[in-house]
Amino acid sequence: MEEIPSEQTTLSDNNILNYISPYFQVSETKYGGNGCFSYNTIPKGEIILISKIPVGSTVSRDFKKEVCNLCFKYDDGRNLKHKLGLPKYNQYLYFCSETCVNTFNEIDPEKLLTKSLLDLDNYYNQGLKKPEVEYSSKPLTESNIENKWQETEIWDNDILKIKSTKWSKFIPRINESEYSEIKYIISILFQMFQSENAEANTEFMKDLNIRESLNFEVKLFDFLQNSETEKYLKFPELLESYVNIFKFVRLTSPIQFQKFINTSTIRSIIGKNLTNAFGIWSITGDSEVDHNINENREFFGFGVFPSASFFNHSCDPNIKKIRKGNELHFQTKREIEPHEELCIDYGNYLDESVEIRRKQLKEWFFDCGCKRCEVELKSG
Ligand SMILES: [Zn+2]
Ligand SMILES: [Zn+2]
Structure with a gap:
């Protein structure tokens, strides 16, 4: 060709x-x-x-120790042996091999992504002490949606006036599906930060190394279709859930991600995942072709x-x-x-x-x- x-x-x-x-x-x-x-x-x-490589991905909490953080390899429910941790954290990221650990380190040389993901686990656990929140599933109109986000922007402006060292007391409890969504958001924010000063690409994807591929994918991310509103109209409880996610991300993200965080960026990151995401399923036997409807397969x-x-x-x-x-x-x-x-x-x-x-x-x-x-x- x-x-x-x-x-x-x-x-x-x-x-x-x-x-x-x-x-x-x-x-x-x-x-x-x-x-x-x-x-x-x-x-x-x-x-x-x-x-x-995906520009953003997530694996549910249930599979945290069983699915490789880089290549999604699954060993029939056995805990993976290769771990990545940081001093003072009792949480780990799990991998199938040293090769995957090394590639992950190459993508994350400053340990910023590692730290953010380990923090997420800690904040999730701390949140369990707080009361569980229930979300309204009353049908929504487009103006309900915009009003809710405007309120959230007011909340955000107030938060930004407070010193970030005082933010921890405002961190909300998150549920398991919010945890998964936040993991995906963290990975996107990290790639936005890493690719910030990347030059425009003039080669085909196949000729790019892993960092260049990720930079290219971040640029392509802008072109993806956003189906946020359709999601709320079908699942109204997601509106309050996404606001909760926004607050959590604002209050817990490292300084490097803060400038990318505003309601429109976070809404667009979440809004793009449904119609553009590829489900990650266990690979069974010799069949690498995705066949979603198969009882023997796990959805990660x-x-x-x-x-x-x-x-x-x-x-x-x-x-x-x-x-x-x-x-x-x-x-x-x-x-x-x-x-x-x-x-x-x-x-x-x-x-x-x-x-x-x-x-x-x-x-x-x-x-x-x-x-x-x-x-x-x-x-x-
Ligand atoms: Zn792996
Ligand atoms: Zn058709």
Whole structure:
């Protein structure tokens, strides 16, 4: 593939999207939003993209000791042997191997991420002494949502007037799902901090080292779709929960992250995770291809790989996704024609009827408009 990204970019003033892969261009689809379109014919079995590492990820507390913090390896529920700690902390991060520990250290040379994640565990435990909070699940309107966040900004301005050494008494209790969400937010804030002064990228992702890949993913993160409001309308209790998360993050984050923290950044980080996150499941046997509906598989958490977020869904996909440790590989399932849209499937409901598929896909807040649905709806 010698194809050079075309100069004519269909997106804003930026051609960064042309450096995701030499095989495809990200441009607008006929049905709205962006999609990935092949430049040329691509043979069957070709790897067209490797997203090397999530820009943000989380594993639930239940699997803290059993799932590798870097590559998500799982050893059938056994506690992993390789630990990373810091003096004066009785908490650890767990890894499957020394290689993963070393790579993690390479990504986090100043131990800022390590410290933030260990602090999260300590604050979580301290919070357990405080009373549990229940959130209202009364249906919301868009103005309820904006009012709640305006109130939160007033709270935030008041907090910023107080010395940060006095903040600890305001730290709220968080529940387990907030813990998971905060872990993801911390990883994004850390990458924002690390990539702050990174230069613009002029090479394809496949030629970048791990730090450069992360810098590139941080830039791509800006392009992701935010479905925050849709989430609140469907799950109203999330509004108070996200406000709680915001307060926790403000009050517990290190000084290096503070300048990135404001209501709009945190709302956008959370709002982008649902439609863009890839679920992280245990890998069973020789099957590395994700099949979400399988009783033998455990759900650990999720990772956001912005470079992999531009593929749309089809119920007859021409691309398959394969997870190899912390990497996502995308491979053609058949020969691709020039200018064909490259699609994956989001939920692996492909064996279901068109009605069930469409209902399941609503979880991602869209109506599937793929050719297969069109044909099956007509004939149904
Ligand atoms: Zn590992
Ligand atoms: Zn469909």
